[in-house]
Amino acid sequence: MTDTKCIAMLLAGGQGSRLKKLTKDNAKPGVMFGGKYRIIDFSLSNCFHSDIFTIGVLIQYKPLILGRYIGNGSSWALDKIDQGIYILPPYADKEGERWYRGTAHAVYQNIEFIDMYDPEYVLVLSGDHIYKMDYSEMLDYAEEKDADLTVSVMEVDWKDASRFGIMNVDEDNKIIEFEEKPDDPKNNMASMGIYIFRWKTLRDALLRDEKKEDSVHDFGKNIIPMMLEENRNVYAFPFEGYWRDVGTIESYYEANMDLLREREDFDLYSKKMRVYSNNINSQPHYVGLYASINNSLICDGCMIEGTVNNSILSYDVKIGKNAIVKDSIIFSNAEIEDGAVVEKTIIGENMRIKKNKRIGNMDSDEITVVG
Amino acid sequence: MKKIAGIIINCPNQNNLEAMTSHRSIHTVPFGGKYRLIDFPLSNFVNSGIRKIGVIGSYKYRSLTDHLGSGEDWNLSSKSNDLSILHGGKNKKIGEITRISIQDFIDNKAFFRKIAETTEHILLSNCNSIANMDVEGIFDFYLEKKADVVMVYKPNYTSDDLYKGVALEVERNGEIIKILNNSNENMDHFNLYAGMMFIKSTLLEDIMEDAEESGELDLIDVLQSNLDRLNVYGYQMEGYLKIVNSLKSYFDASMYLLDPEIQKELFYSKRKIYTKTKDNHPTKYNEKSKVKNSIIASGAHINGTVENSIVFREATIAEGVVIRNSVIMQNCTIEKNTEIVNCILDKYVKVTEGKVLKGTEDKPLLIKKDSVI
Numbered sequence: 001m002t003d004t005k006c007i008a009m010l011l012a013g014g015q016g017s018r019l020k021k022l023t024k025d026n027a028k029p030g031v032m033f034g035g036k037y038r039i040i041d042f043s044l045s046n047c048f049h050s051d052i053f054t055i056g057v058l059i060q061y062k063p064l065i066l067g068r069y070i071g072n073g074s075s076w077a078l079d080k081i082d083q084g085i086y087i088l089p090p091y092a093d094k095e096g097e098r099w100y101r102g103t104a105h106a107v108y109q110n111i112e113f114i115d116m117y118d119p120e121y122v123l124v125l126s127g128d129h130i131y132k133m134d135y136s137e138m139l140d141y142a143e144e145k146d147a148d149l150t151v152s153v154m155e156v157d158w159k160d161a162s163r164f165g166i167m168n169v170d171e172d173n174k175i176i177e178f179e180e181k182p183d184d185p186k187n188n189m190a191s192m193g194i195y196i197f198r199w200k201t202l203r204d205a206l207l208r209d210e211k212k213e214d215s216v217h218d219f220g221k222n223i224i225p226m227m228l229e230e231n232r233n234v235y236a237f238p239f240e241g242y243w244r245d246v247g248t249i250e251s252y253y254e255a256n257m258d259l260l261r262e263r264e265d266f267d268l269y270s271k272k273m274r275v276y277s278n279n280i281n282s283q284p285h286y287v288g289l290y291a292s293i294n295n296s297l298i299c300d301g302c303m304i305e306g307t308v309n310n311s312i313l314s315y316d317v318k319i320g321k322n323a324i325v326k327d328s329i330i331f332s333n334a335e336i337e338d339g340a341v342v343e344k345t346i347i348g349e350n351m352r353i354k355k356n357k358r359i360g361n362m363d364s365d366e367i368t369v370v371g
Numbered sequence: 372m373k374k375i376a377g378i379i380i381n382c383p384n385q386n387n388l389e390a391m392t393s394h395r396s397i398h399t400v401p402f403g404g405k406y407r408l409i410d411f412p413l414s415n416f417v418n419s420g421i422r423k424i425g426v427i428g429s430y431k432y433r434s435l436t437d438h439l440g441s442g443e444d445w446n447l448s449s450k451s452n453d454l455s456i457l458h459g460g461k462n463k464k465i466g467e468i469t470r471i472s473i474q475d476f477i478d479n480k481a482f483f484r485k486i487a488e489t490t491e492h493i494l495l496s497n498c499n500s501i502a503n504m505d506v507e508g509i510f511d512f513y514l515e516k517k518a519d520v521v522m523v524y525k526p527n528y529t530s531d532d533l534y535k536g537v538a539l540e541v542e543r544n545g546e547i548i549k550i551l552n553n554s555n556e557n558m559d560h561f562n563l564y565a566g567m568m569f570i571k572s573t574l575l576e577d578i579m580e581d582a583e584e585s586g587e588l589d590l591i592d593v594l595q596s597n598l599d600r601l602n603v604y605g606y607q608m609e610g611y612l613k614i615v616n617s618l619k620s621y622f623d624a625s626m627y628l629l630d631p632e633i634q635k636e637l638f639y640s641k642r643k644i645y646t647k648t649k650d651n652h653p654t655k656y657n658e659k660s661k662v663k664n665s666i667i668a669s670g671a672h673i674n675g676t677v678e679n680s681i682v683f684r685e686a687t688i689a690e691g692v693v694i695r696n697s698v699i700m701q702n703c704t705i706e707k708n709t710e711i712v713n714c715i716l717d718k719y720v721k722v723t724e725g726k727v728l729k730g731t732e733d734k735p736l737l738i739k740k741d742s743v744i
Contacts, residue, residue: 034652034653035652035653036652036653036669074443262655268652269652269655274650274651275650276650277650279649281444281643281645281646281648283403283404283405283634283637283639283644283666284403284404284405284666284667284668284669284681284682285654285666285667285668286631286665286667287662287663287664287665287666288663288664289663289664290663291662291663293660293662294656294657294658294659294660295656295657295658296656297652297653297656298653298656298667299653299654300405300668300669308656312653313653314653
């Protein structure tokens, strides 16, 4: 097998129930984002830009759209000889069926896959984060610290700190304590759910965790506390930059709108670490005689006759005459018919908003979801 | 459609798009926001299931090989050798320019020998015919007529520019009785050869052999002088056709794309037009953008006024810019407060602050690739 220092295991099996209708027929990493992307594009593009070319994608919940989207990995230039993207579903063996019961259990079930590469390190990623990150810097850091586990952390607002897993570190960034969603956080360094494990150590930990009856087989709840208890070398890797978990409708919506704000800390538009995706072959979009488009992102194949303001339109969206779309996200192949008004709403794939209908409300705190 | 091989020729007599074809062959002239001219014939082939395709290049190869790659963007596989880029563009006689060069076929004998193992019919297409063709319909007609050759034509064509094309005289039963050069005759309405023909592989082989001896190297001439001997039929195409062979015809063809009917026919059909995909972001419209009746490709940034125009991928249009009736190609940068009317800006053109560029509808102003104005 090829000599591979680090392979990635991407957790993409969760239901993402807090995304409501958006994950009705689709796993969370497969949800559209920013018009042409799907959430998983960000992690996969990061892998490519970090020279990590072997990625196991662990799927379970509603994997059809995601699996079809990933294909052979060529969209992220990850269709290499002996390397690339491998979709790893739960499977049955002589002892029975084995659904993934937790994040750590999902990796445990694929020990054989990882052993085929026999890597020194395993990078564990979540498929529902929006960010650009060069993992090779984190890998260098892990080697430099001779770490059994390196956890990527970032500073969050103190008021939000109790929503995250908080890492308490010494002056060398060695993690001495980990608190999951503490009421009274001692600092504001939050875990981003990105881990680099020394494979030998992780393998051993997974085998032992599997035997523990009270374990829920979760990295945050079980594996990391266990490694800290055993006084392993666990380090925090401080990350500076834009990173968002888009697990709720509100955070998903805000992260989309961040693209329109052209923030300096997250430049989707720069060619540096460009985000790759499956490029759909649609014609360039057409803007009609009476259309008006401001502060928006528009994808190929759209046909716009109405007004689009502060919104994101995916592929092949139709906006009729005198229709108004404001502060909204429209997924591919949806149609907003003549005279319809859509405000502060997420419209799912292939949906049709009938003539003169009104959906959503600018003044509401709630984000409407149609799907 | 396994028995057909498709060949895209290099249109030696139509390589006349001024500075647009000084560094690239006509195949890869950018068109319609994200396409190249060759995407139309190539997609026509692929959409009819043709899986053996040869593209005859010219000596200006770089942009052609760069564009086609292994063919995967057209759903062609490198494993089964679906797409081959062939030699071409070696003109034998100075001053005389052939329409379909048999020399180009002779230079690629090895390729023709190889495709003869699996195919019986050859579909020849120009690289500059903009149309979404129903190739399967043409093939059915060709089989039904038991023809040696079927030439596709657009009836009742009115010459709206100085088009130097091939005109056909067609009998009621479809038989072609005369092939003429419309630049030599004075004709208002004629049947324009659409740049696509089916020909029997064995016939083309014979023609190649004869040509090596006789030196008669224009396939159109050979067909013309053998009309009485061969079964040559004309297939009347329906729908939109535009042949791009001059700056004016390029400009017109671009502006016609703004007609929703033509757009629908070319791009919203079941038969898709494929092109090289590119990873870029959706187009970003900023606060001050005012865009009307225009085609805009992905990866662009727009903060000015754009009317009746085509904007290609990754172009940047700053605040206070006014663009009308123009074609702005890939990666152009248009700085603040400029005015651009009736222009064609080739790739990577930069127009600096406050400049005014104006052409006319009849004579659009072409700005060469990489220029800084």
